[in-house]
Amino acid sequence: MxxxxxxxxxxxxxxxxxxxxxxxxxxxxxxxxxxxxxxxxxxxxxxxxxxxxxxxxxxxxxxxxxxxxxxxxxxxxxxxxxxxxxxxxxxxxxxxxxxxxxxxxxxxxxxxxxxxxxxxxxYDRFADHVARLTGATEGVSPSSSRAAPGQARVHYAALFASRRSAGAIEDAMTHLLGQPVTILEYQLRWWSIEADNQTRLGRSFSGLGNQVMLGGRAKVTWDASRVVIRARARADYDALLPSGPRFRILSEALDAFAPSHLEWDVALEVAGKHARPARLDGSTRLGWTGWIGQTGDDAVRGDAHLRRSTMVRPMTDPMLRKV
Known part of the structure; x- marks a missing residue:
């Protein structure tokens, strides 16, 4: 029965x-x-x-x-x-x-x-219990038209309930995108120093050898990481670009999986045999696929870099942009 x-x-x-x-x-x-x-x-x-x-x-x-x-x-x-x-x-x-x-x-x-x-x-009560326990669907309404809806996030409930290590994020992104993903931690970034924290002679942060900071920016590595995605073919590479069908999935997944207090960017890589030189045939997009010169089949092209937008946008909009 x-x-x-x-x-x-x-x-x-x-x-x-x-x-x-x-x-x-x-x-x-x-x-x-x-x-x-x-x-x-x-x-x-x-x-x-x-x-x-x-x-x-x-x-x-x-x-x-x-x-x-x-x-x-x-x-x-x-x-x-x-x-x-x-x-x-x-x-x-x-x-x-x-x-x-x-x-x-x-x-x-x-x-x-x-x-x-x-x-x-x-009527999936078990999924509801797991989602409430791990926070997998927190902030996602059932009626929202997202690329990664609440039902899909429950599959990665263990990641939401853990410390979200680099290895765990690698495994989740690899499984979701179907492409090899590598997390590179401690990437060099320029960190803007707020005006109240900048050195002012005789006023603030002016102790020599202790608090002095020259300039309004500093290089730091403790809060920045890079997600490297190796596309298996040219079609997979194009799909991950901002105009591609899988870019929204990549954007929402990174926004959900990655700790919000860290800076993240994405580097797209593709084998040299799939990165043909730019041609005037309508298939080349300047800034994305406009490669110049020949590349060996064993070489890797990693020219496309995406980062989180510093602008405040709705949750349904892409959170990455090209740099």
Missing amino acids: FPIVRGAEARAPGLPGVGLARRPDQNITDLVQVPTLAFPDSTLDEVEVRNGRARIGGFWFGLTGPMGPLPSHMTEFAVFERRYAKKRPFGRWLDPLSGPMLQFFFRAWADSQLAAQADRLD
């Missing part, structure tokens, strides 16, 4: 789950017990489809049968009626009584099976 009812439930997302319908016309399928005094090897007996809804009959637990609460002679009568009578008033009277109990039995089983809950996103 479980596999066939589970398949029917997964294919009817617009109806309440089995055992959750409030009216009979909302049932995805009707479950009935076929009366018998034997213990058959297979519990499934018949499937009848009427008006687009299946009626599934099987040798399950119910009111009749060797394990049922009714006396054995009533089971014999139900078997005789089903086999020889043109009408089945007794059997049809038992079906509305045992059918809901069978649906509740399936609902109890499905609620205890993680895979069965994942068949219907609107």
Whole structure:
């Protein structure tokens, strides 16, 4: 019973789950017990489809049968009626009584099976528990049109609940993009010093050998990392560019996986055999794929660098731009 009812439930997302319908016309399928005094090897007996809804009959637990609460002679009568009578008033009277109990039995089983809950996103209670525990869907509404929706983020719940090390982010990005990803930590960056923290002779931060800082910027490496993505082919490289279909996925994934207090940029690499020189044939884009000169097949071109935009943009907009 479980596999066939589970398949029917997964294919009817617009109806309440089995055992959750409030009216009979909302049932995805009707479950009935076929009366018998034997213990058959297979519990499934018949499937009848009427008006687009299946009626599934099987040798399950119910009111009749060797394990049922009714006396054995009533089971014999139900078997005789089903086999020889043109009408089945007794059997049809038992079906509305045992059918809901069978649906509740399936609902109890499905609620205890993680895979069965994942068949219907609107009733995936286990995914909701994991999302609330790890914060995987924090800030993502179910109705938002994002490239990385909440259901996809639950797959990486372990990353959201951990310290988000470089190795963990590498594995998640590699799995998501299908391209080799490497995290290079401690990248050199210019860090702007706020005016209140700059050295002012006789006023602030003017202790020689202790607090003096010349200029308004300083080179630091402790808060910057680089995500290096090696595209397998030219099509994969183009897809990761800002005008490509996978750029939005890359942008939202990096914004979700990477710690927000660190600076990140992205370097796209492609093998030299896929980086053909610029041509006036409409396939070259200046600043992105306008390579000059020949490159060996074993060489690697890594000219495209993307970084987080310093402008405040909506969550659905790309968070990376070319530098």
